[in-house]
Amino acid sequence: MNDDGTVNRSALPAIFNPEDLNALEMALQIKNKFGGRVTVITMGPPAAAAVLRDSLFRGADDAVLITDLKCAASDTLATSYILSCAVRKVNYDIVFCGRQAIDGDTAQVGPQLAEKLSIPQITYVEELVELNGNSITTRRNIGAGWQQVKTSLPVLLTITSDANEPRVAAAKRMMRYKNALTPLELERKIKAENTAVNEADIKKLVEHKRSELEEKALLIKQWDLDFLGADLSWCGRSGSPTKVHRIQSVVLAAKESKNIEASGEGIADMIHELIEDKTIK
Amino acid sequence: MIGVNRKGEVWVFAEQHNGRLEDTPIELMSKARRLADTLSVKLAAALLGDNVKDLAPKLIHYGADKVYLAEHPLLGHYQANSYAKIIYDLIHKYEPQIVLYGATVTGRDLAPRIASAAKAGLTADCTDLQIGDHKVQAGQLHKNLLFQIRPAFGGNIIATIINFDRWPQMATVREGVMPMPEPDVTRRGEIITEKVQVTQQDLPLEILLEHKRQKKVNLKTSRIIVAGGAGVGSKENFKVIWDLANCLGAAPAASRAAVDLGFIDSDHQIGQTGTTVRPNLYIAVGISGAIQHQAGMSQSQKIIAINNDLEASIFQIAHYKIVGDLNEVIPRMTKAIKSVARE
Numbered sequence: 001m002n003d004d005g006t007v008n009r010s011a012l013p014a015i016f017n018p019e020d021l022n023a024l025e026m027a028l029q030i031k032n033k034f035g036g037r038v039t040v041i042t043m044g045p046p047a048a049a050a051v052l053r054d055s056l057f058r059g060a061d062d063a064v065l066i067t068d069l070k071c072a073a074s075d076t077l078a079t080s081y082i083l084s085c086a087v088r089k090v091n092y093d094i095v096f097c098g099r100q101a102i103d104g105d106t107a108q109v110g111p112q113l114a115e116k117l118s119i120p121q122i123t124y125v126e127e128l129v130e131l132n133g134n135s136i137t138t139r140r141n142i143g144a145g146w147q148q149v150k151t152s153l154p155v156l157l158t159i160t161s162d163a164n165e166p167r168v169a170a171a172k173r174m175m176r177y178k179n180a181l182t183p184l185e186l187e188r189k190i191k192a193e194n195t196a197v198n199e200a201d202i203k204k205l206v207e208h209k210r211s212e213l214e215e216k217a218l219l220i221k222q223w224d225l226d227f228l229g230a231d232l233s234w235c236g237r238s239g240s241p242t243k244v245h246r247i248q249s250v251v252l253a254a255k256e257s258k259n260i261e262a263s264g265e266g267i268a269d270m271i272h273e274l275i276e277d278k279t280i281k
Numbered sequence: 282m283i284g285v286n287r288k289g290e291v292w293v294f295a296e297q298h299n300g301r302l303e304d305t306p307i308e309l310m311s312k313a314r315r316l317a318d319t320l321s322v323k324l325a326a327a328l329l330g331d332n333v334k335d336l337a338p339k340l341i342h343y344g345a346d347k348v349y350l351a352e353h354p355l356l357g358h359y360q361a362n363s364y365a366k367i368i369y370d371l372i373h374k375y376e377p378q379i380v381l382y383g384a385t386v387t388g389r390d391l392a393p394r395i396a397s398a399a400k401a402g403l404t405a406d407c408t409d410l411q412i413g414d415h416k417v418q419a420g421q422l423h424k425n426l427l428f429q430i431r432p433a434f435g436g437n438i439i440a441t442i443i444n445f446d447r448w449p450q451m452a453t454v455r456e457g458v459m460p461m462p463e464p465d466v467t468r469r470g471e472i473i474t475e476k477v478q479v480t481q482q483d484l485p486l487e488i489l490l491e492h493k494r495q496k497k498v499n500l501k502t503s504r505i506i507v508a509g510g511a512g513v514g515s516k517e518n519f520k521v522i523w524d525l526a527n528c529l530g531a532a533p534a535a536s537r538a539a540v541d542l543g544f545i546d547s548d549h550q551i552g553q554t555g556t557t558v559r560p561n562l563y564i565a566v567g568i569s570g571a572i573q574h575q576a577g578m579s580q581s582q583k584i585i586a587i588n589n590d591l592e593a594s595i596f597q598i599a600h601y602k603i604v605g606d607l608n609e610v611i612p613r614m615t616k617a618i619k620s621v622a623r624e
Contacts, residue, residue: 005440076405080397103434106405108393111361115397120485121361123390137489143386145493151486234400241402241447245415245428248439250572257596260585262605264613270585270601271617279562279583280505280529280618 005244014048019098021166023159028059037061056177057169068224078239080112085228095156114156123158180218282400289378291317295328305383311462314344319412331357341470355479363483365394384453402444404429404452457557497548505531505562511538512567519544552577570595
């Protein structure tokens with residue numbers, strides 16, 4: 001945790017949010033059936049590249065890491081704004097999001113992103129019923145029951161864990177994409193491998209390797225806010241209306257407690273007491 | 282985006298489907314009433330739908346001073362686009378300082394869409410709301426802000442979120458965490474009919490089919506709940522939970538572990554991903570008491586915990602702690618209850 005109550009994400013391992021895997025799976029199923037390209041976009045610290053590689057292992061065609069120190073402390077509003085800048089750079093028909101993340105479980109970024117893109121949203125999707133040309137029908141969970149909803153593309157869907165069983169990484173794809181790197185990772189790797197080489201030569205080496213990776217489609221795209229043309233006043237701390245006032249650890253404790261003997265007598269006394277105080281009527 | 286408006290009202294989104302008010306806006310009313318009183322401003326409900334004006338007096342009975350009523354034939358079925366557009370317009374017209382929504386599927390679909398359009402803050406799934414002051418490090422003091430209190434990171438921490446510049450201050454509130462107020466049918470209030478424009482363009486979705494099912498059990502209104510966990514051991518043995526519940530006129534419930542093991546249907550699940558309850562008596566049987574489970578039941582008036590593991594964390598919040606084999610303890614409880622009934 002940082003001093004301002006925001007999460008120090010660089011100190012956490014990058015994990016694939018579970019329902020984002022369901023979102024990726026639905027995208028891949030549509031791709032397998034109808035064609036198209038699946039691009040995975042994430043915003044996070046450089047280590048989030050691991051999640052993008054995992055997406056490539058599972059079947060994604062393209063991966064984009066939005067990483068920039070100016071993204072730090074973004075709440076859901078700023079996050080959705082930054083993501084919208086990135087999604088606009090990609091040709092899309094359907095934007096898939098996990099219903100919610102397991103850290104904040106707010107479920108807010110999906111609908112906010114849809115609003116920023118001026119497209120409709122269908123949240124809590126548990127099944128793709130039909131995709132026919134420009135029209136899509138899904139089944140969404142509405143708590144006690146379900147709804148079948150139809151709309152035309154483009155649309156944003158948020159996918160629940162009930163939608164499917166995410167595929168695991170394919171061995172062949174792992175072999176191919178384990179060397180996929182972001183430009184930053186590539187630079188770090190080359191520097192580590194060539195400690196005795198001077199700055200200028202390192203730069204040349206990086207450039208050479210980079211175009212090599214690009215040719216083999218092994219370069220994970222890395223975009224910063226400048227590249228996205230994002231208005232910085234809507235990003236990071238200044239773009240986030242919500243702030244943390246206080247963080248407390250949970251301490252739950254009963255005010256008074258009694259140890260009750262597991263014997264017939266102890267239990268009978270307890271029941272009597274609960275009847276006396278009208279807890280049991 | 283609207284600025285800080287200290288005179289702004291407190292609003293509750295009055296979620297209704299097919300002319301029936303949901304429980305959550307009513308649960309929200311008593312808390313929202315207190316917030317409005319603390320701030321000395323009016324409490325209003327935003328009621329949208331087709332032919333729903335009959336619900337307006339009901340909202341006043343539950344504590345609203347005003348109801349903003351937006352009726353239109355095209356508002357008969359909820360859609361994020363149309364509802365967000367109307368509430369966005371109302372927010373810009375009246376500049377409320379607080380807008381609250383139930384954290385239902387609809388509330389969680391709608392509120393972020395409005396927050397994004399209004400470029401306002403939104404906190405999800407609050408379990409408590411208070412009014413308080415916030416001091417910025419530079420020394421500036423923001424008085425009387427909405428403290429949006431919610432569990433985070435699996436419930437291990439409680440975060441208080443504030444929003445001091447871009448208003449309204451908005452939050453969704455978990456279902457069941459606030460008690461239902463009693464209606465006061467003598468209360469009078471103001472119903473303000475809003476003229477609204479809705480076109481087919483505001484309705485991008487077509488709802489082809491809808492299937493509503495009744496939940497198998499109503500945990501929220503049960504006075505006594507008997508909940509079983511993984512420690513019950515098997516689906517067959519879960520019968521002891523049903524038996525004890527029957528004997529007490531209680532609702533049978535379960536921890537997530539017991540649901541995942543297939544002992545009982547997920548409608549019965551208590552906890553962070555299930556239902557939040559606050560009964561008079563909660564009997565936790567073979568439940569270790571993960572923080573996610575406690576989040577859904579710790580507000581119970583009395584808690585009895587039965588577990589053979591003395592170290593189980595459920596004992597930390599129990600009023601009555603019984604360390605023992607549930608297969609021996611429960612029959613003794615049933616016997617004690619039945620013997621009293623005969624007296």
